[in-house]
Amino acid sequence: MPFANVYLNNSTHGTVSDDKGHFSLTNVPLGTVEVVASFVGYQTNQQTLRLTGAQSQPITFRLKPSAKTLAGVTVKASRNxxxxxxxxxxxxxxxxxxxxxxxxxxxxxxxxxxxxxxxxxxxxxxxxxxxxxxxxxxxxxxxxxxxxxxxxxxxxxxxxxxxxxxTTNERQVNRFRRNRMRAYLGSTRHLMASLISERTSRKAF
Structure with missing residues (x-):
């Protein structure tokens, strides 16, 4: 699919496929990742990969038209x-x-x-x-x-x-950082990180 969005779920890591539908994601972290492909008018497709080394791993997506696309254009009644x-x-x-x-x-x-x-x-x-x-x-x-x-x-x-x-406003940047830490502390992601590092007993959950 040309010009489809391809990205790692819940991340800032993504790209757009070229005019032939090819794409490449670099610097992907090792471990289990969920790769997503989406395009307007088509059903979003997700695949889970387990990356254990630096070697490249091919992945193919086949996007299907959404039900609304298959149904074609219809005249909608005015909404309330x-x-x-x-x-x-x-x-x-x-x-x-x-x-x-x-x-x-x-x-x-x-x-x-x-x-x-x-x-x-x-x-x-x-x-x-x-x-x-x-x-x-x-x-x-x-x-x-x-x-x-x-x-x-x-x-x-x-x-x-x-x-x-x-933003170039340093106060705004610092505000973002404080709020991100506030959102992270006590979250599921924080809990899992604490379990891995065996510091759960010293943190408030």
């Missing part, structure tokens, strides 16, 4: 704007969470479609969601796979890549 805004508020609140949810900006909400059934809010997106996290200093592209929100809980999944928001 007030209802859609209410659904959007719930979606953002549950997706962004705390403590920095109020500082996240969804820049392309128009790609979202919502349905409700028996107290469940479900969401799909025609394109990757673009989210600016102004607390941590990242722009995130999120390929939403599913979203199922209830009043007291939410289930969602997908794949994400991100890049740092550019």
């Amino acid at each position: 704007e007030k209802k859609w805004q209410q659904q959007l508020r719930q979606f953002k609140q549950q997706l962004f969470g705390e403590p920095f949810g109020s500082q996240c900006v969804l820049t392309n909400p128009e790609v979202l479609q919502f349905t409700e059934e028996k107290g469940h809010l479900k969401a799909t997106a025609s394109e990757p969601l673009v989210i600016d996290n102004e607390a941590l200093g990242y722009r995130l592209w999120f390929d939403l796979a599913y979203f199922d929100g209830e009043p007291k809980q939410v289930h969602y999944g997908g794949a994400a890549r991100f890049e740092e928001l550019k």
Whole structure:
């Protein structure tokens, strides 16, 4: 697939395939990684690799058209704007969470479609969601796979890549660093790192 996005899930590491669909990812960390390929109008594809050495490892993706692409263009009825805004508020609140949810900006909400059934809010997106996290200093592209929100809980999944928001303000840079550490401490990633280093007993979980 020419000009598809190819990236390591939940990282800043990614590239775009060339006009023949070829791509190369360099400086990939050793261990288990999840490689994602996505293109607008096609289903996102993910593959897990186990890298144990410096040798290159070939990987091939075959993207399938999404159901909406196969269905073709249809004329949509005008949506209930007030209802859609209410659904959007719930979606953002549950997706962004705390403590920095109020500082996240969804820049392309128009790609979202919502349905409700028996107290469940479900969401799909025609394109990757673009989210600016102004607390941590990242722009995130999120390929939403599913979203199922209830009043007291939410289930969602997908794949994400991100890049740092550019700033020359040193105070802003330091603020990003402090917030990233705050988000990291007590997280699952922090817990696993502590287990590996055998320092769990000295940390507060």
